[in-house]
Amino acid sequence: MNLEEFIRQNRSGFEEDGPGPDVWAALEKQLPQPRKERGRVVAMMARHWWKAAILVALIANAGLLVKYLNTRQPVAVVIPEIREMETYYSARIEQKLETLKQLPAAETGLDSLTMKELELRNDTYKMLEKELAANPGNERVRAAMIRYYQMKLELLDKILEEQNKYANDSTSTSTEKHVL
Amino acid sequence: MPVTDQLMARCRKGDSRAFHDLYHAYSRAMYNICLRMTGHQADAEDVLQEAFVQIFKNLDNLASDTSLTAWIKRIVVNHCLSYLRKKKVYFEEVEDQEWKQEEGVDETEHTLTVAAVKDAIGQLPAGYRTVLNLYIFEDYSHREIAGLLNISESTVKTQYMRAKEKVRQIVKLKSKQI
Numbered sequence: 001m002n003l004e005e006f007i008r009q010n011r012s013g014f015e016e017d018g019p020g021p022d023v024w025a026a027l028e029k030q031l032p033q034p035r036k037e038r039g040r041v042v043a044m045m046a047r048h049w050w051k052a053a054i055l056v057a058l059i060a061n062a063g064l065l066v067k068y069l070n071t072r073q074p075v076a077v078v079i080p081e082i083r084e085m086e087t088y089y090s091a092r093i094e095q096k097l098e099t100l101k102q103l104p105a106a107e108t109g110l111d112s113l114t115m116k117e118l119e120l121r122n123d124t125y126k127m128l129e130k131e132l133a134a135n136p137g138n139e140r141v142r143a144a145m146i147r148y149y150q151m152k153l154e155l156l157d158k159i160l161e162e163q164n165k166y167a168n169d170s171t172s173t174s175t176e177k178h179v180l
Numbered sequence: 181m182p183v184t185d186q187l188m189a190r191c192r193k194g195d196s197r198a199f200h201d202l203y204h205a206y207s208r209a210m211y212n213i214c215l216r217m218t219g220h221q222a223d224a225e226d227v228l229q230e231a232f233v234q235i236f237k238n239l240d241n242l243a244s245d246t247s248l249t250a251w252i253k254r255i256v257v258n259h260c261l262s263y264l265r266k267k268k269v270y271f272e273e274v275e276d277q278e279w280k281q282e283e284g285v286d287e288t289e290h291t292l293t294v295a296a297v298k299d300a301i302g303q304l305p306a307g308y309r310t311v312l313n314l315y316i317f318e319d320y321s322h323r324e325i326a327g328l329l330n331i332s333e334s335t336v337k338t339q340y341m342r343a344k345e346k347v348r349q350i351v352k353l354k355s356k357q358i
Contacts, residue, residue: 003344006292007316013294014317016215018208019225023232027203030233034194 082132082142089149096156103163118156124148183248191239199236206249207232210256216313217260219302231259257318261310261328269306292351300350308343315340 007014097119117124128148131141183205190198210231214224235255242251301309314320314328315336322340326333 001292003292003297003347004316006297010294014298015208015212019211019228023207023211023225023229024200024203026229027232027236028196028200030236031196031199032194032236034196 082145085146085149089146089153093149093152093156096153096160099160100156100163118152188239188248191236203232206252210252213253213256213313213318214260216301216317217257217310218263219306219309223263227259227263228256231256234259253318257314257328264306264310267306269310291355296351296354297347299354300347303350304343304346308339308346311336311339312343312347 001009100118101115125148128141128145131138132145135141183202187198187201191202207228211224211228214227214231215221218224218227235252238255242248301312304312310329311325314325315322320328322333322336325336329336
């Protein structure tokens with residue numbers, strides 16, 4: 001009989017008793033802390049609180065500016081500049097939204113309601129567009145529209161940047177795990 | 181106690197009783213790996229403790245399709261290898277030719293006993309002992325061992341053949357002395 005066969009047939013003879021109680025005693029002091037049960041939405045909001053905060057700012061910014069518009073100067077013709085600005089921002093926002101939609105919701109921490117707010121042609125946007133169509137010459141509406149686009153772009157950039165960081169961290173962790 | 185999904189879920193919530201049950205389910209088998217790899221009881225317990233700290237912390241990262249036992253064993257083996265590296269145990273490459281020359285080693289064994297084989301394995305140089313332990317006791321393939329030790333597969337085969345030959349010689353010598 002060769003060595004491998006001998007060891008495999010007498011395997012139990014090669015096994016010692018388990019470790020002493022000191023190992024568990026030391027381990028017990030290093031156990032991960034119990035986690036409080038939180039609702040999924042609450043937990044998600046806790047992790048992604050800043051996104052929620054920016055979204056609130058985004059909505060408030062557009063809403064308030066429209067709400068406090070005090071001059072209405074209907075003009076029949078839509079100014080070409082506005083169309084250009086819309087095309088420019090829309091293309092960039094749509095492109096980033098497309099990238100974001102490729103990512104699983106669990107990773108981004110964005111629920112369907114939040115995603116809806118991020119989408120380009122949502123209620124806030126429609127409200128602004130309506131105001132702009134009604135008041136194409138009104139500087140404040142145009143400024144509000146531009147600000148709305150910019151904030152949306154900034155937010156999308158920030159989310160995508162965070163996702164990249166998260167993805168890189170996950171890659172290094174999974175590489176580490178793969179090495180284990 | 182069997183390791184159930186429910187037990188794993190309790191661990192993930194940080195239930196200390198569940199951690200204890202998980203540890204209890206694996207501690208003996210994993211301690212034996214540490215003992216074989218380090219050769220010392222105190223060191224084996226230290227390595228086991230470090231490995232379990234990592235296991236407990238990373239349970240959340242365990243993919244659902246990964247075998248828990250294989251994952252735990254891999255972490256324990258890695259901690260043992262880190263321990264050996266700290267002890268300056270090197271796994272060096274050997275020429276392919278040496279392996280070919282040693283392929284024909286006579287494997288006819290003398291009267292083997294568990295005690296004699298255990299003692300002989302204990303006397304092996306750490307590098308040989310590691311390869312032999314990983315192959316025979318932990319059921320890793322030559323290729324997997326090569327990956328773990330960052331050496332070529334042929335080196336693993338050579339070291340393994342040499343380890344077996346050394347065990348055979350030690351057992352033979354011991355039986356003559358009796």
